Amino acid sequence: MTLLSHQRILIGLIVITIGLALFSLFLGHYSISINQIFKVLYSPFIESQDHLFTFQQQIIWQVRIPRILLAFLAGSGLALCGAVLQGLFYNPLVDPHVIGVTSSAAFGGTLAILLDYSTFGLIVLAFLFGISTLLLIFILIHSLKQNNILILVLVGLVLSGFFSALVSLMQYLADTEEKLPSIVFWLLGSFATANWHKLIILAIPTIIASYLLIRLSWRINLLSLGDNEVKSLGISVLFSRWLILVLCTLIISIQVAVSGCIGWVGLIIPHAARLLVGGNHQRLLPIAFWLGGGFMIIIDDIARIISTSEIPLGIITALIGAPCFVLLLRQQILPRS
Numbered sequence: 001m002t003l004l005s006h007q008r009i010l011i012g013l014i015v016i017t018i019g020l021a022l023f024s025l026f027l028g029h030y031s032i033s034i035n036q037i038f039k040v041l042y043s044p045f046i047e048s049q050d051h052l053f054t055f056q057q058q059i060i061w062q063v064r065i066p067r068i069l070l071a072f073l074a075g076s077g078l079a080l081c082g083a084v085l086q087g088l089f090y091n092p093l094v095d096p097h098v099i100g101v102t103s104s105a106a107f108g109g110t111l112a113i114l115l116d117y118s119t120f121g122l123i124v125l126a127f128l129f130g131i132s133t134l135l136l137i138f139i140l141i142h143s144l145k146q147n148n149i150l151i152l153v154l155v156g157l158v159l160s161g162f163f164s165a166l167v168s169l170m171q172y173l174a175d176t177e178e179k180l181p182s183i184v185f186w187l188l189g190s191f192a193t194a195n196w197h198k199l200i201i202l203a204i205p206t207i208i209a210s211y212l213l214i215r216l217s218w219r220i221n222l223l224s225l226g227d228n229e230v231k232s233l234g235i236s237v238l239f240s241r242w243l244i245l246v247l248c249t250l251i252i253s254i255q256v257a258v259s260g261c262i263g264w265v266g267l268i269i270p271h272a273a274r275l276l277v278g279g280n281h282q283r284l285l286p287i288a289f290w291l292g293g294g295f296m297i298i299i300d301d302i303a304r305i306i307s308t309s310e311i312p313l314g315i316i317t318a319l320i321g322a323p324c325f326v327l328l329l330r331q332q333i334l335p336r337s
Contacts (some may be wrong), residue, residue: 021069023059029308039244040057043057062195066195069203070191073206074202075296076289077209079266080214081248084244088220091225094153095267097158099252101105101249101256105127105253107167108122108124108262111172114179115275118310125147127254127257135161152241189312190260190303191313192310202259213247214286218281223241224279262296263317264293264321266292270288273287273288273291273314299317
């Protein structure tokens, strides 16, 4: 694929994603016309004493725009991390769950709900458990005196299973009338509580870490070839790998803290991106970023309009993701047969 065609695909995805975001402003239980939407978007530059207009401003600026942007950043971050980790572990079936960060952040969030912490406390606890898991992985690998990729994956899977068991324990101990429904709904993922505060919490680390990962895409290309090839070029395998893992952990733990566990995005979107631009991470990562963001906006739109009570995102991503993944595998396997 030429650079020009890659740029056209990227520009096309950006335009489509912006179009999806604008279209999503119309969706909701309170109907707002096209003229009213654009009037509200221009509202910072005009003055109006219309109470109905003020109410529409509140819906658009305080509810829908933060929610759409939160969905975009969550999907973008998960898809980007999925593409990075699949290259880093030389395995197309890897997703953000493999390093155990998702499960540990989920445990932190369920513990916060069980202890009746505030939303801010939930975010802090989920983030701290997510980051501490990576530190624990590093300590365990150092104690085993093994730095190869297989040990890293095995330790991550062990910790993921351990924290998943702790999450189940928290659910067992939770009050079935109040706490348990809140824990289950949060674990399945939702943007229902989106606001500007949560958006800023997610946006700053996600944008910075995503930018750095895209800048490091050439190193990910080298790491996906194997450790010996990287060492022969005089590049530190250990430093590069852990730097990339820290950035991915930052994105994943913040996403889980803000919007709960959302599966399949980090698995299927990188495969779809590879069908568009191939396996070169310098081209793959920006495509995965925008494709994941657009996909998550669509998923959130479905969650909002499919019923009066919102369906958790994890259910929809699983229902859509599983058949999509089969189709993507079929597209990748058939040409080779």
